[in-house]
Amino acid sequence: MDNAVQLTGLSQPELVTFVETLGEPAYRGRQLFAALQHRRLRSFDEITDLPKDLRARLSEVARAATLKIESRYISDDGTRRYLMKTHDGLPVETVFIPEERRDTICFSSQSGCPLQCTFCLTAQLGLLRSLTAGEIVEQIHIALNDAYGTGVKPPRGTNLVAMGAGEPLLNLDQLLKGLRVMSDPQGMHIVPNRVTVSTAGVVPRILELAQISDRPHLAISLAAPADELRNELMPINKRWPIQELLSACRVFEKTLKPNERLTFEYVMLDGVNDSDEQARQLANLLNRHNIKAKVNLIPHNPADPLPYRPSTDETVERFKNILESKGIHTYVRRPRGREIFAACGQLAARQVPLNIETLVGANT
Ligand code: SF4
Numbered sequence: 001m002d003n004a005v006q007l008t009g010l011s012q013p014e015l016v017t018f019v020e021t022l023g024e025p026a027y028r029g030r031q032l033f034a035a036l037q038h039r040r041l042r043s044f045d046e047i048t049d050l051p052k053d054l055r056a057r058l059s060e061v062a063r064a065a066t067l068k069i070e071s072r073y074i075s076d077d078g079t080r081r082y083l084m085k086t087h088d089g090l091p092v093e094t095v096f097i098p099e100e101r102r103d104t105i106c107f108s109s110q111s112g113c114p115l116q117c118t119f120c121l122t123a124q125l126g127l128l129r130s131l132t133a134g135e136i137v138e139q140i141h142i143a144l145n146d147a148y149g150t151g152v153k154p155p156r157g158t159n160l161v162a163m164g165a166g167e168p169l170l171n172l173d174q175l176l177k178g179l180r181v182m183s184d185p186q187g188m189h190i191v192p193n194r195v196t197v198s199t200a201g202v203v204p205r206i207l208e209l210a211q212i213s214d215r216p217h218l219a220i221s222l223a224a225p226a227d228e229l230r231n232e233l234m235p236i237n238k239r240w241p242i243q244e245l246l247s248a249c250r251v252f253e254k255t256l257k258p259n260e261r262l263t264f265e266y267v268m269l270d271g272v273n274d275s276d277e278q279a280r281q282l283a284n285l286l287n288r289h290n291i292k293a294k295v296n297l298i299p300h301n302p303a304d305p306l307p308y309r310p311s312t313d314e315t316v317e318r319f320k321n322i323l324e325s326k327g328i329h330t331y332v333r334r335p336r337g338r339e340i341f342a343a344c345g346q347l348a349a350r351q352v353p354l355n356i357e358t359l360v361g362a363n364t
Pocket of ligand 1: 113114115116117120121122123164165166167200
């Protein structure tokens, strides 16, 4: 186990304190923060504005970067998936999704996931461990450096979604710490308003998040309109059933800012949760709880050995129309990067055949 301090998880004041413990003046901490978080440099050797002896001392006690890129996959639509390893050899995956007006980076909060959603490939890894704030921040550095070049300012806005591997609300402290580091104007300056955290429904943490003023947006993965089916698809429902989950959503809703909406994600599984009757049940459920929310319909991304097929386009459209006819704002999420196992629910450290561009052992 490497005991060196992971500097990418430290805020600017924490880095200042850290360099002061090495007998250095405060401004060196600010310099170091800008090098790591604004210029996104990933080794002390590159930080040439710091004296050589300080760089040597830093490399004895700290790490400028810890994640190692194992592979990079690029899909036809430009989506990129990075498969990385932590210092202790665990897989971490991140997906970069270019879009016309902005880019989205889907990052992981855990290596593997302890929840057992039956439509998700990540579930099959189990929980390997939660990621540190530094490991969360580094995923964004790696994706941006690879897409635009080291330290180059992204030409469009960057949205972050905590929808990669893991249940983010089971790693809330490190997640919030990482997001605070990323929101610093002297660093990447990605503010919480640009970040959405998706949860399977960890009720106490939803209530905790509702108390935090500089919090990210929240999305709830629902997947079923009634407990019986949700127990089967998302076993976390046995602990916090729909009624409790929606009560927590009501509390959270009271803290929404103007123009902010809670999102419900609904994975569409052919013949399982996509009937007209289930659409009506879902609309009635949300309307009964009087929740100001939008629904994202996500056609399932099939992968062996998951036992489901995606709903057909016609079914998804019909489901959407029923929800909308009952006053629910509904969107269909187009799958991105399916063939490189980068789409929702597909992150399971999969290697794919080499006919897709891969870069093995690179370090951005
Ligand atoms: S859907 Fe999310 S919460 Fe459920 S097993 Fe997959 S990664 Fe975990």
